[in-house]
Amino acid sequence: MxxxxxxxxxxLLLGACGGGDDDATTDDADEGGGEGEGGSEGGDGASEALTEITVGVLPIVDVAPIYLGVEQGFFEEQGLDVELVTGQGGAALIPAVISGENEFGFSNFTSQVNAVSQDLPLLSVSPGVFTTGEQGDDAxxxxxxxxxxxxxxxxxxxxxxxxxxxxxxxxxxxxxxxxxxxxxxxxxxxxxxxxxxxxxxxxxxxxxxxxxxxxxxxxxxxxxxxxxxxxxxxxDPNFLVAGYFTTEQYQADNPETVEAFVAALDESRTYADENPDEVRRITGTYTEIDEDVLNRMHLPRFGGEFVIEELQWQADLANDFGITNGAVDVAEMLFNE
Missing domain, CATH: 3.40.190.10 (Periplasmic binding protein-like II)
Structure with missing residues (x-):
């Protein structure tokens, strides 16, 4: 090569799909405060404080589901107050999570595998975006x-x-x-x-x-x-492009928060697939993409599950082409509820 x-x-814009070692900058996203400082009503009628989490994302359509989930209240229903901060490269968001600056982050799966191949304690917790699997209509x-x-x-x-x-x-x-x-x-x-x-x-x-x-x-x-x-x-018609991650330590210390985050994301990704017009609308609130382009561009598929065999094949392929720093056992880097 x-x-x-x-x-x-x-x-000006680097995507989750790209990986790499771009310098990251973070700014509070417009929707970053989630549903705010209030509480949710517990089963006994008492007000319960929401757990605050910060999620590093990118200014691209791939993260539309989490913005929609915050807007629709899916995360608040799970007891979470989500702050979204934007970075300029998926791989650059990984150090922010490893350091504890953010609790969760979004990056292409190849960069996540590469991080694990370098012995970073990263844990993939949820898919984020897949190929559509359709010739002529992919993102x-x-x-x-x-x-x-x-x-x-x-x-x-x-x-x-x-x-x-x-x-x-x-x-x-x-x-x-x-x-x-x-x-x-x-x-x-x-x-x-x-x-x-x-x-x-x-x-x-x-x-x-x-x-x-x-x-x-x-x-x-x-x-x-x-x-x-x-x-x-x-x-791979079911190729996982990118997803969300945390650290092994954060999951060990906060298992209920991670489970709540994954549950809210699952609901958000399903909602996004079922409401493509909402995906286009919400993307226009955190990017500078022209409305005409938003209405014409191809959308990815958001819904789907981790399939260990397919992800292991992807990790092995990355190793074969020298993208990662050695082989990775994917089963050891995936969150299991």
Whole structure:
């Protein structure tokens, strides 16, 4: 694999899917206070204080369910007062949880596996977002101009492909797809370009192709590109893209809080899948995505469960392509209620 450095401006938006080691900044999200300082009525009619938790999230559609869950009161019903703080990279939110700055965080699963491979005491507690499993309708893909004549995964061999960070599930899944199609992924030249700059980089020929998430898939299509590979779908129609995590110590000390958090997330993710218009609406409250793009962009699937066999295969694949620092036993990093 050849990796060419490209000098670019700082990313305006980095997603959960990308992983990497971006510097994180945190700001209180508009919805961050949850349902506030009040209490919930206990079974004996007494007012019970809510447990305050801070969750590190990203300014992307992937975390719409937790914003909706706070708005709908699902977390308050579980006795939780949720503060949402936004960071600029999924992998960068991991140190905030490890240090105890946040109780929970959101990151791509590959970055979580990589953290565990480095002996960090991270515990994955809940899925967050999956591929839709549908060709032509997913929340991420490889985009290129029609004149690139990319008709199948193997055609990416020997091309220059932009990704937001190099150590992420994009490199892993695209390399796998190329290899499965008979190509040589070692001949791909990977370059780092922030997502906001990638549609233009593809359109002006700076790179042959770029791998982007929404809303940048839609932005790229608006600039004349087309999706030439739905890499998550090709890898696994049930591919877990990202999810929520805490630390082993926090779970050991606060098992009821973790169970409540997972239960509220389950309800939130189901609600999001059943109400796509609400997903688009709420995403517009914590991002700067134009309403027209919000209405046209592909949405991911939020509902689903941890499937150990599929996640172990994903972790092994990350190790095979050098994304992680050694093999990981996924069963040991998953929360069991």
């Amino acid at each position: 050849r990796i060419l450095p490209v000098a670019t401006a700082a990313a 991420a893909g490889v985009v290129a101009l029609p004149e690139a004549n990319i008709e199948r995964a193997a055609d990416l061999e020997g091309l220059t492909i932009a990704t937001n960070t190099l150590a992420n599930n994009f490199v892993m899944t695209i390399s796998h797809a190329v290899e499965e199609d008979g190509g040589d992924p070692d001949l791909i030249e990977w370059v780092e370009i922030p997502w906001p700059e990638m549609p233009a980089a593809v359109a002006n020929g700076q790179v042959d192709a770029g791998v982007v998430v929404e809303p940048f898939v839609t932005f790229a299509e608006d600039e004349g590109a087309e999706v030439v590979l739905w890499h998550w779908v090709e890898t």
